[in-house]
Amino acid sequence: MIKVDHLSKSFGSVEVLKDVSVEINKGEVISIIGPSGTGKSTFLRCLNLLEVPTGGTICIDGKNVLEKKADLSLVRQRMNMVFQSFNLFTHLSVIENLTLGPIKLRRMERAVAEEKAMSLLRLVGLAEKAHAFPGELSGGQKQRVAIARCMAMEPEIILFDEPTSALDPTMVSEVLSVIRRLAREGMTMAIVTHEMDFAKDVSNRVLYMDEGIIYEEGSPSQIFENPLKEKTRAFIHRIRSIRHRLISPDYDLYAINAEVLFFCEKQIISRPTRNSLLLLLEEVLQLYTPYLSSAEVELTVAYSEKSGTIEIICECTNEDAIPLAENAGEDNFGLAIIRNLAERIDFQRIAGKSCLTVEMKKF
Amino acid sequence: MEIQAVEEKNVLVVRISGRLDAVTAPEYESKVASLVAGAARVVVDFQELEYVSSAGLRALLMAAKPLKAAGGQMRFANVNGSVKEVFHITGFTSIFPIDASLAESVAAFS
Numbered sequence: 001m002i003k004v005d006h007l008s009k010s011f012g013s014v015e016v017l018k019d020v021s022v023e024i025n026k027g028e029v030i031s032i033i034g035p036s037g038t039g040k041s042t043f044l045r046c047l048n049l050l051e052v053p054t055g056g057t058i059c060i061d062g063k064n065v066l067e068k069k070a071d072l073s074l075v076r077q078r079m080n081m082v083f084q085s086f087n088l089f090t091h092l093s094v095i096e097n098l099t100l101g102p103i104k105l106r107r108m109e110r111a112v113a114e115e116k117a118m119s120l121l122r123l124v125g126l127a128e129k130a131h132a133f134p135g136e137l138s139g140g141q142k143q144r145v146a147i148a149r150c151m152a153m154e155p156e157i158i159l160f161d162e163p164t165s166a167l168d169p170t171m172v173s174e175v176l177s178v179i180r181r182l183a184r185e186g187m188t189m190a191i192v193t194h195e196m197d198f199a200k201d202v203s204n205r206v207l208y209m210d211e212g213i214i215y216e217e218g219s220p221s222q223i224f225e226n227p228l229k230e231k232t233r234a235f236i237h238r239i240r241s242i243r244h245r246l247i248s249p250d251y252d253l254y255a256i257n258a259e260v261l262f263f264c265e266k267q268i269i270s271r272p273t274r275n276s277l278l279l280l281l282e283e284v285l286q287l288y289t290p291y292l293s294s295a296e297v298e299l300t301v302a303y304s305e306k307s308g309t310i311e312i313i314c315e316c317t318n319e320d321a322i323p324l325a326e327n328a329g330e331d332n333f334g335l336a337i338i339r340n341l342a343e344r345i346d347f348q349r350i351a352g353k354s355c356l357t358v359e360m361k362k363f
Numbered sequence: 364m365e366i367q368a369v370e371e372k373n374v375l376v377v378r379i380s381g382r383l384d385a386v387t388a389p390e391y392e393s394k395v396a397s398l399v400a401g402a403a404r405v406v407v408d409f410q411e412l413e414y415v416s417s418a419g420l421r422a423l424l425m426a427a428k429p430l431k432a433a434g435g436q437m438r439f440a441n442v443n444g445s446v447k448e449v450f451h452i453t454g455f456t457s458i459f460p461i462d463a464s465l466a467e468s469v470a471a472f473s
Binding site: 336 | 384416417424445449452453455
Protein backbone atom coordinates (compact mmCIF):
# COMPACT_ATOMS: atom_id res chain seq x y z
CA MET A 1 0.00 0.00 0.00
CA ILE A 2 2.65 2.56 1.10
CA LYS A 3 6.31 2.04 0.41
CA VAL A 4 8.84 4.47 1.80
CA ASP A 5 12.42 4.23 0.56
CA HIS A 6 15.46 6.06 1.94
CA LEU A 7 13.36 8.97 3.18
CA SER A 8 15.37 11.85 4.62
CA LYS A 9 14.47 15.25 6.00
CA SER A 10 16.72 18.06 7.19
CA PHE A 11 15.82 21.38 8.72
CA GLY A 12 18.78 23.57 7.79
CA SER A 13 21.83 21.72 9.01
CA VAL A 14 19.81 19.48 11.34
CA GLU A 15 19.21 16.08 9.83
CA VAL A 16 16.04 14.81 11.55
CA LEU A 17 15.38 11.81 9.31
CA LYS A 18 18.49 10.15 7.95
CA ASP A 19 17.35 7.12 6.04
CA VAL A 20 13.91 5.70 6.66
CA SER A 21 12.57 2.77 4.66
CA VAL A 22 9.35 0.98 5.54
CA GLU A 23 6.31 -0.64 3.96
CA ILE A 24 2.82 -0.24 5.36
CA ASN A 25 0.30 -2.80 4.20
CA LYS A 26 -3.49 -2.55 4.10
CA GLY A 27 -5.11 -3.33 7.44
CA GLU A 28 -1.91 -2.93 9.43
CA VAL A 29 -1.80 -0.98 12.67
CA ILE A 30 1.71 0.35 13.16
CA SER A 31 2.87 2.05 16.31
CA ILE A 32 5.85 4.35 16.10
CA ILE A 33 7.65 4.76 19.40
CA GLY A 34 10.93 6.27 20.52
CA PRO A 35 12.46 9.10 22.52
CA SER A 36 11.41 12.70 21.89
CA GLY A 37 13.20 14.45 19.06
CA THR A 38 14.03 11.35 17.06
CA GLY A 39 11.87 12.24 14.05
CA LYS A 40 8.66 10.28 14.69
CA SER A 41 6.31 13.20 14.07
CA THR A 42 8.46 14.49 11.23
CA PHE A 43 8.18 11.07 9.62
CA LEU A 44 4.36 11.18 9.79
CA ARG A 45 4.29 14.76 8.50
CA CYS A 46 6.52 13.72 5.58
CA LEU A 47 4.18 10.81 4.74
CA ASN A 48 1.29 13.22 4.53
CA LEU A 49 3.47 15.82 2.76
CA LEU A 50 2.98 18.43 5.47
CA GLU A 51 6.77 18.49 5.34
CA VAL A 52 8.61 18.12 2.06
CA PRO A 53 11.20 15.36 2.42
CA THR A 54 14.79 16.19 1.52
CA GLY A 55 15.33 12.86 -0.22
CA GLY A 56 13.88 9.42 -0.89
CA THR A 57 10.55 8.26 -2.25
CA ILE A 58 7.05 7.64 -0.90
CA CYS A 59 4.98 5.40 -3.13
CA ILE A 60 1.27 4.80 -2.64
CA ASP A 61 0.07 1.84 -4.69
CA GLY A 62 3.24 2.13 -6.79
CA LYS A 63 2.97 5.89 -7.46
CA ASN A 64 5.64 8.21 -6.10
CA VAL A 65 3.75 11.01 -4.37
CA LEU A 66 6.87 13.16 -4.24
CA GLU A 67 6.78 13.72 -7.98
CA LYS A 68 5.86 17.27 -8.96
CA LYS A 69 2.67 16.25 -10.77
CA ALA A 70 1.31 14.31 -7.78
CA ASP A 71 -2.09 15.54 -6.50
CA LEU A 72 -1.33 16.76 -2.99
CA SER A 73 -4.92 17.09 -1.89
CA LEU A 74 -5.72 13.56 -3.09
CA VAL A 75 -2.71 12.22 -1.18
CA ARG A 76 -4.00 13.87 2.00
CA GLN A 77 -7.50 12.55 1.47
CA ARG A 78 -6.18 9.01 1.18
CA MET A 79 -3.82 9.50 4.08
CA ASN A 80 -5.51 11.70 6.66
CA MET A 81 -4.00 12.83 9.91
CA VAL A 82 -5.07 13.33 13.54
CA PHE A 83 -2.97 15.87 15.41
CA GLN A 84 -1.86 16.14 19.02
CA SER A 85 -3.63 19.50 19.41
CA PHE A 86 -6.87 18.46 17.63
CA ASN A 87 -6.76 21.36 15.09
CA LEU A 88 -10.56 21.70 14.93
CA PHE A 89 -12.08 24.82 13.36
CA THR A 90 -13.24 26.62 16.48
CA HIS A 91 -15.73 28.87 14.61
CA LEU A 92 -17.56 25.86 13.17
CA SER A 93 -19.88 23.47 15.00
CA VAL A 94 -18.86 19.85 15.45
CA ILE A 95 -20.95 18.68 12.51
CA GLU A 96 -19.67 21.50 10.32
CA ASN A 97 -16.12 20.44 11.15
CA LEU A 98 -17.02 16.97 9.89
CA THR A 99 -18.86 18.00 6.73
CA LEU A 100 -16.56 20.79 5.50
CA GLY A 101 -14.02 18.49 3.85
CA PRO A 102 -16.47 16.09 2.21
CA ILE A 103 -18.57 18.97 0.81
CA LYS A 104 -15.68 21.20 -0.37
CA LEU A 105 -13.15 18.62 -1.48
CA ARG A 106 -15.21 15.57 -2.32
CA ARG A 107 -18.22 17.51 -3.63
CA MET A 108 -20.56 15.50 -1.44
CA GLU A 109 -24.21 16.59 -1.08
CA ARG A 110 -24.71 18.40 2.24
CA ALA A 111 -27.49 16.02 3.35
CA VAL A 112 -25.37 12.96 2.55
CA ALA A 113 -22.34 14.49 4.29
CA GLU A 114 -24.40 15.30 7.38
CA GLU A 115 -25.89 11.83 7.55
CA LYS A 116 -22.44 10.33 7.32
CA ALA A 117 -21.13 12.80 9.89
CA MET A 118 -23.86 11.79 12.34
CA SER A 119 -23.06 8.12 11.94
CA LEU A 120 -19.38 8.86 12.58
CA LEU A 121 -20.23 10.95 15.65
CA ARG A 122 -22.26 8.00 16.93
CA LEU A 123 -19.22 5.81 16.34
CA VAL A 124 -17.09 8.05 18.57
CA GLY A 125 -19.92 8.52 21.09
CA LEU A 126 -20.55 12.21 20.43
CA ALA A 127 -23.77 12.36 18.40
CA GLU A 128 -25.39 14.58 21.02
CA LYS A 129 -22.62 17.16 20.59
CA ALA A 130 -23.20 17.56 16.83
CA HIS A 131 -24.25 21.19 17.16
CA ALA A 132 -21.87 22.17 19.94
CA PHE A 133 -18.77 24.22 19.24
CA PRO A 134 -15.26 22.92 19.97
CA GLY A 135 -14.89 25.41 22.84
CA GLU A 136 -17.70 23.63 24.65
CA LEU A 137 -15.98 20.25 24.54
CA SER A 138 -13.40 18.59 26.77
CA GLY A 139 -10.00 17.67 25.35
CA GLY A 140 -10.99 14.02 24.98
CA GLN A 141 -14.20 14.98 23.19
CA LYS A 142 -12.31 17.34 20.86
CA GLN A 143 -9.92 14.57 19.92
CA ARG A 144 -12.79 12.15 19.25
CA VAL A 145 -14.35 14.79 16.99
CA ALA A 146 -10.98 15.17 15.23
CA ILE A 147 -10.90 11.40 14.63
CA ALA A 148 -14.46 11.45 13.30
CA ARG A 149 -13.59 14.40 11.04
CA CYS A 150 -10.62 12.44 9.74
CA MET A 151 -12.86 9.42 9.04
CA ALA A 152 -15.34 11.63 7.20
CA MET A 153 -12.86 11.92 4.34
CA GLU A 154 -12.89 8.10 4.04
CA PRO A 155 -9.11 7.83 4.15
CA GLU A 156 -7.32 4.59 3.37
CA ILE A 157 -4.91 5.20 6.21
CA ILE A 158 -5.01 7.42 9.28
CA LEU A 159 -1.85 8.90 10.70
CA PHE A 160 -2.08 9.67 14.43
CA ASP A 161 0.50 12.12 15.75
CA GLU A 162 0.57 11.61 19.54
CA PRO A 163 -3.23 11.70 19.76
CA THR A 164 -3.35 11.62 23.56
CA SER A 165 -0.31 13.73 24.50
CA ALA A 166 -2.32 16.93 25.06
CA LEU A 167 -5.01 15.23 27.14
CA ASP A 168 -5.56 14.94 30.86
CA PRO A 169 -4.90 11.36 32.01
CA THR A 170 -8.64 10.94 32.66
CA MET A 171 -9.41 11.55 28.98
CA VAL A 172 -6.77 9.33 27.42
CA SER A 173 -8.78 6.12 27.60
CA GLU A 174 -11.85 7.48 25.77
CA VAL A 175 -9.65 8.42 22.80
CA LEU A 176 -7.67 5.19 22.85
CA SER A 177 -10.87 3.13 22.91
CA VAL A 178 -12.02 4.88 19.70
CA ILE A 179 -8.68 4.10 18.05
CA ARG A 180 -8.93 0.50 19.28
CA ARG A 181 -12.35 0.22 17.69
CA LEU A 182 -11.01 1.48 14.35
CA ALA A 183 -8.22 -1.10 14.57
CA ARG A 184 -10.75 -3.88 15.14
CA GLU A 185 -12.66 -2.72 12.08
CA GLY A 186 -9.54 -3.11 9.93
CA MET A 187 -8.56 0.54 9.46
CA THR A 188 -4.94 0.98 8.38
CA MET A 189 -3.20 3.22 10.90
CA ALA A 190 0.21 4.58 11.81
CA ILE A 191 0.28 5.88 15.36
CA VAL A 192 3.04 7.91 16.98
CA THR A 193 2.49 7.35 20.68
CA HIS A 194 4.04 7.38 24.12
CA GLU A 195 1.29 5.09 25.46
CA MET A 196 3.34 1.89 25.57
CA ASP A 197 0.61 -0.44 26.85
CA PHE A 198 -1.69 0.81 24.13
CA ALA A 199 0.97 0.38 21.43
CA LYS A 200 1.61 -3.13 22.73
CA ASP A 201 -1.94 -4.35 22.46
CA VAL A 202 -3.32 -2.40 19.48
CA SER A 203 -0.57 -2.78 16.88
CA ASN A 204 0.51 -5.53 14.52
CA ARG A 205 3.93 -4.00 14.15
CA VAL A 206 6.04 -1.58 16.16
CA LEU A 207 8.69 0.74 14.76
CA TYR A 208 11.24 2.01 17.26
CA MET A 209 12.73 5.24 15.90
CA ASP A 210 16.03 6.62 17.10
CA GLU A 211 18.94 8.50 15.54
CA GLY A 212 16.74 9.49 12.57
CA ILE A 213 16.22 5.92 11.39
CA ILE A 214 13.93 2.99 12.14
CA TYR A 215 16.36 1.60 14.66
CA GLU A 216 14.43 -1.61 15.30
CA GLU A 217 11.11 -2.97 14.14
CA GLY A 218 9.16 -6.06 14.98
CA SER A 219 6.03 -7.51 16.47
CA PRO A 220 4.83 -5.93 19.71
CA SER A 221 5.99 -8.99 21.65
CA GLN A 222 9.47 -8.75 20.16
CA ILE A 223 9.89 -5.03 20.73
CA PHE A 224 8.31 -4.88 24.17
CA GLU A 225 9.42 -8.19 25.62
CA ASN A 226 12.60 -9.08 23.81
CA PRO A 227 14.13 -6.08 22.05
CA LEU A 228 17.34 -7.02 20.26
CA LYS A 229 19.14 -3.70 20.31
CA GLU A 230 20.52 -1.86 23.31
CA LYS A 231 18.82 1.51 22.72
CA THR A 232 15.43 -0.14 22.20
CA ARG A 233 15.93 -2.08 25.42
CA ALA A 234 16.91 1.06 27.30
CA PHE A 235 13.84 2.91 26.02
CA ILE A 236 11.36 0.10 26.70
CA HIS A 237 12.64 -0.54 30.21
CA ARG A 238 13.07 3.18 30.83
CA ILE A 239 16.70 2.61 31.66
CA ARG A 240 18.78 5.46 33.02
CA SER A 241 22.49 4.89 33.24
CA ILE A 242 25.90 6.37 33.92
CA ARG A 243 29.20 5.27 32.47
CA HIS A 244 32.75 5.50 33.65
CA ARG A 245 35.91 4.34 31.90
CA LEU A 246 38.61 2.75 34.02
CA ILE A 247 42.05 2.85 32.44
CA SER A 248 44.42 2.02 35.31
CA PRO A 249 44.45 0.01 38.55
CA ASP A 250 44.70 3.36 40.37
CA TYR A 251 41.18 4.43 39.45
CA ASP A 252 39.53 6.97 41.73
CA LEU A 253 37.00 4.89 43.67
CA TYR A 254 35.66 7.91 45.56
CA ALA A 255 35.03 9.86 42.36
CA ILE A 256 33.08 6.87 41.00
CA ASN A 257 31.18 6.58 44.30
CA ALA A 258 30.29 10.28 44.14
CA GLU A 259 28.98 9.89 40.57
CA VAL A 260 26.92 6.85 41.57
CA LEU A 261 25.49 8.62 44.63
CA PHE A 262 24.51 11.64 42.54
CA PHE A 263 22.87 9.30 40.02
CA CYS A 264 21.01 7.47 42.83
CA GLU A 265 19.74 10.76 44.22
CA LYS A 266 18.43 11.76 40.80
CA GLN A 267 16.65 8.44 40.40
CA ILE A 268 15.32 8.59 43.98
CA ILE A 269 16.95 5.30 44.94
CA SER A 270 16.64 4.54 48.67
CA ARG A 271 19.59 4.95 51.03
CA PRO A 272 19.95 1.23 51.97
CA THR A 273 19.94 0.35 48.24
CA ARG A 274 22.58 3.03 47.56
CA ASN A 275 24.83 1.63 50.29
CA SER A 276 24.51 -1.91 48.96
CA LEU A 277 25.13 -0.66 45.44
CA LEU A 278 28.37 1.05 46.51
CA LEU A 279 29.55 -2.15 48.20
CA LEU A 280 28.64 -4.32 45.22
CA LEU A 281 30.31 -1.85 42.89
CA GLU A 282 33.53 -1.77 44.88
CA GLU A 283 33.68 -5.56 44.93
CA VAL A 284 33.02 -5.85 41.19
CA LEU A 285 35.71 -3.26 40.44
CA GLN A 286 38.13 -5.11 42.71
CA LEU A 287 37.72 -8.18 40.50
CA TYR A 288 39.00 -6.17 37.55
CA THR A 289 41.91 -4.45 39.32
CA PRO A 290 44.46 -7.16 38.30
CA TYR A 291 43.52 -6.67 34.62
CA LEU A 292 43.58 -2.89 34.61
CA SER A 293 47.33 -2.53 34.12
CA SER A 294 46.96 -3.84 30.57
CA ALA A 295 43.25 -3.52 29.78
CA GLU A 296 40.42 -1.00 30.08
CA VAL A 297 37.00 -1.44 31.63
CA GLU A 298 33.89 0.42 30.58
CA LEU A 299 31.67 0.52 33.65
CA THR A 300 27.93 1.12 33.36
CA VAL A 301 25.51 1.44 36.24
CA ALA A 302 21.98 1.13 34.86
CA TYR A 303 18.67 1.64 36.63
CA SER A 304 15.36 0.57 35.11
CA GLU A 305 12.57 2.94 36.16
CA LYS A 306 10.08 0.36 34.95
CA SER A 307 11.24 -2.66 36.93
CA GLY A 308 13.35 -0.95 39.61
CA THR A 309 16.33 -3.21 38.84
CA ILE A 310 19.91 -1.99 39.06
CA GLU A 311 22.68 -3.52 36.96
CA ILE A 312 26.44 -3.10 37.06
CA ILE A 313 27.95 -3.87 33.68
CA CYS A 314 31.71 -4.15 33.10
CA GLU A 315 32.97 -4.45 29.57
CA CYS A 316 36.67 -5.34 29.58
CA THR A 317 38.97 -5.04 26.57
CA ASN A 318 40.77 -8.16 27.76
CA GLU A 319 38.74 -11.04 26.39
CA ASP A 320 40.50 -13.49 28.68
CA ALA A 321 39.65 -11.66 31.89
CA ILE A 322 37.88 -14.15 34.14
CA PRO A 323 36.81 -11.94 37.02
CA LEU A 324 34.62 -14.51 38.74
CA ALA A 325 37.21 -17.27 39.08
CA GLU A 326 37.68 -18.42 42.65
CA ASN A 327 41.34 -18.32 43.58
CA ALA A 328 42.67 -21.19 45.61
CA GLY A 329 44.50 -20.04 48.72
CA GLU A 330 42.74 -16.65 48.73
CA ASP A 331 39.90 -15.56 50.94
CA ASN A 332 37.29 -14.91 48.19
CA PHE A 333 35.50 -12.46 50.51
CA GLY A 334 34.70 -10.26 47.51
CA LEU A 335 33.03 -13.08 45.60
CA ALA A 336 30.99 -13.98 48.69
CA ILE A 337 29.74 -10.37 48.95
CA ILE A 338 28.94 -10.20 45.24
CA ARG A 339 27.02 -13.49 45.30
CA ASN A 340 25.07 -12.35 48.32
CA LEU A 341 24.09 -8.99 46.84
CA ALA A 342 23.44 -10.21 43.28
CA GLU A 343 20.16 -11.45 41.93
CA ARG A 344 21.77 -12.53 38.68
CA ILE A 345 25.32 -12.72 37.36
CA ASP A 346 25.99 -13.10 33.67
CA PHE A 347 29.39 -13.37 32.01
CA GLN A 348 29.91 -13.35 28.25
CA ARG A 349 32.64 -12.92 25.69
CA ILE A 350 31.56 -10.77 22.77
CA ALA A 351 33.68 -9.51 19.89
CA GLY A 352 37.04 -9.61 21.63
CA LYS A 353 35.67 -8.26 24.91
CA SER A 354 34.45 -9.82 28.09
CA CYS A 355 31.25 -8.54 29.59
CA LEU A 356 30.11 -9.05 33.16
CA THR A 357 26.57 -8.08 34.15
CA VAL A 358 25.58 -8.15 37.80
CA GLU A 359 21.96 -7.45 38.61
CA MET A 360 21.52 -6.35 42.19
CA LYS A 361 18.98 -7.92 44.53
CA LYS A 362 16.11 -5.65 45.49
CA PHE A 363 16.02 -4.54 49.09
CA MET B 364 38.72 6.76 57.96
CA GLU B 365 40.17 7.67 61.33
CA ILE B 366 42.05 5.48 63.78
CA GLN B 367 42.50 6.23 67.47
CA ALA B 368 44.18 4.06 70.08
CA VAL B 369 43.74 4.15 73.87
CA GLU B 370 44.79 1.89 76.71
CA GLU B 371 42.07 0.51 78.94
CA LYS B 372 42.85 -1.94 81.76
CA ASN B 373 45.97 -3.23 80.02
CA VAL B 374 44.06 -3.66 76.80
CA LEU B 375 44.85 -1.66 73.66
CA VAL B 376 41.59 -0.32 72.22
CA VAL B 377 41.72 0.67 68.54
CA ARG B 378 38.74 2.79 67.50
CA ILE B 379 38.08 3.05 63.77
CA SER B 380 35.56 5.34 62.16
CA GLY B 381 34.36 6.11 58.64
CA ARG B 382 34.97 3.74 55.74
CA LEU B 383 37.28 0.76 55.58
CA ASP B 384 37.46 0.14 51.83
CA ALA B 385 39.96 -0.44 49.03
CA VAL B 386 41.23 3.14 49.45
CA THR B 387 41.69 3.18 53.25
CA ALA B 388 42.61 -0.49 53.81
CA PRO B 389 46.39 -0.03 53.24
CA GLU B 390 46.42 2.83 55.78
CA TYR B 391 44.59 0.71 58.36
CA GLU B 392 46.91 -2.19 57.80
CA SER B 393 50.11 -0.20 58.31
CA LYS B 394 48.82 1.99 61.17
CA VAL B 395 47.28 -0.83 63.18
CA ALA B 396 50.26 -3.12 62.59
CA SER B 397 52.54 -0.50 64.15
CA LEU B 398 50.06 0.30 66.97
CA VAL B 399 49.73 -3.31 68.07
CA ALA B 400 53.45 -4.06 67.90
CA GLY B 401 54.37 -5.13 71.42
CA ALA B 402 50.76 -5.39 72.60
CA ALA B 403 49.22 -8.71 73.60
CA ARG B 404 45.57 -7.77 74.09
CA VAL B 405 43.85 -5.70 71.46
CA VAL B 406 40.21 -4.77 70.92
CA VAL B 407 39.07 -3.15 67.68
CA ASP B 408 36.01 -1.01 68.32
CA PHE B 409 33.71 -0.83 65.27
CA GLN B 410 31.13 1.50 66.85
CA GLU B 411 31.88 4.36 64.44
CA LEU B 412 32.68 2.30 61.33
CA GLU B 413 30.07 2.88 58.64
CA TYR B 414 31.30 0.70 55.83
CA VAL B 415 33.56 -2.25 55.22
CA SER B 416 34.36 -4.07 51.99
CA SER B 417 36.39 -7.19 51.24
CA ALA B 418 39.54 -5.07 50.99
CA GLY B 419 38.81 -3.83 54.53
CA LEU B 420 38.32 -7.37 55.82
CA ARG B 421 41.64 -8.35 54.34
CA ALA B 422 43.31 -5.41 56.09
CA LEU B 423 41.72 -6.48 59.41
CA LEU B 424 43.19 -9.94 58.93
CA MET B 425 46.64 -8.73 57.91
CA ALA B 426 46.93 -6.28 60.81
CA ALA B 427 46.11 -9.06 63.28
CA LYS B 428 48.66 -11.49 61.85
CA PRO B 429 51.82 -10.29 63.66
CA LEU B 430 49.86 -10.07 66.92
CA LYS B 431 48.70 -13.64 66.56
CA ALA B 432 52.20 -14.80 65.63
CA ALA B 433 53.49 -13.23 68.85
CA GLY B 434 50.88 -15.10 70.90
CA GLY B 435 48.57 -12.10 71.37
CA GLN B 436 44.81 -11.88 70.76
CA MET B 437 42.53 -9.48 68.94
CA ARG B 438 38.82 -9.16 69.76
CA PHE B 439 36.19 -7.10 67.98
CA ALA B 440 33.50 -5.01 69.67
CA ASN B 441 30.37 -3.17 68.55
CA VAL B 442 30.09 -4.77 65.13
CA ASN B 443 26.73 -3.50 63.92
CA GLY B 444 24.58 -2.63 60.91
CA SER B 445 26.01 -3.06 57.44
CA VAL B 446 29.45 -3.99 58.83
CA LYS B 447 27.88 -6.87 60.76
CA GLU B 448 26.08 -7.96 57.60
CA VAL B 449 29.34 -8.10 55.63
CA PHE B 450 30.93 -10.11 58.46
CA HIS B 451 28.08 -12.63 58.24
CA ILE B 452 28.09 -12.87 54.44
CA THR B 453 31.81 -13.62 54.33
CA GLY B 454 32.01 -15.92 57.36
CA PHE B 455 34.27 -13.37 59.05
CA THR B 456 32.36 -13.82 62.30
CA SER B 457 34.09 -17.16 62.84
CA ILE B 458 37.61 -15.74 62.45
CA PHE B 459 37.70 -13.29 65.38
CA PRO B 460 35.94 -13.35 68.75
CA ILE B 461 33.21 -10.72 68.58
CA ASP B 462 31.65 -9.05 71.63
CA ALA B 463 28.51 -6.98 71.89
CA SER B 464 30.30 -4.10 73.62
CA LEU B 465 33.73 -2.73 74.38
CA ALA B 466 33.27 -3.50 78.09
CA GLU B 467 32.56 -7.14 77.25
CA SER B 468 35.70 -7.34 75.13
CA VAL B 469 37.88 -5.84 77.86
CA ALA B 470 36.26 -8.10 80.46
CA ALA B 471 36.89 -11.14 78.26
CA PHE B 472 40.63 -10.54 78.57
CA SER B 473 40.66 -10.43 82.37
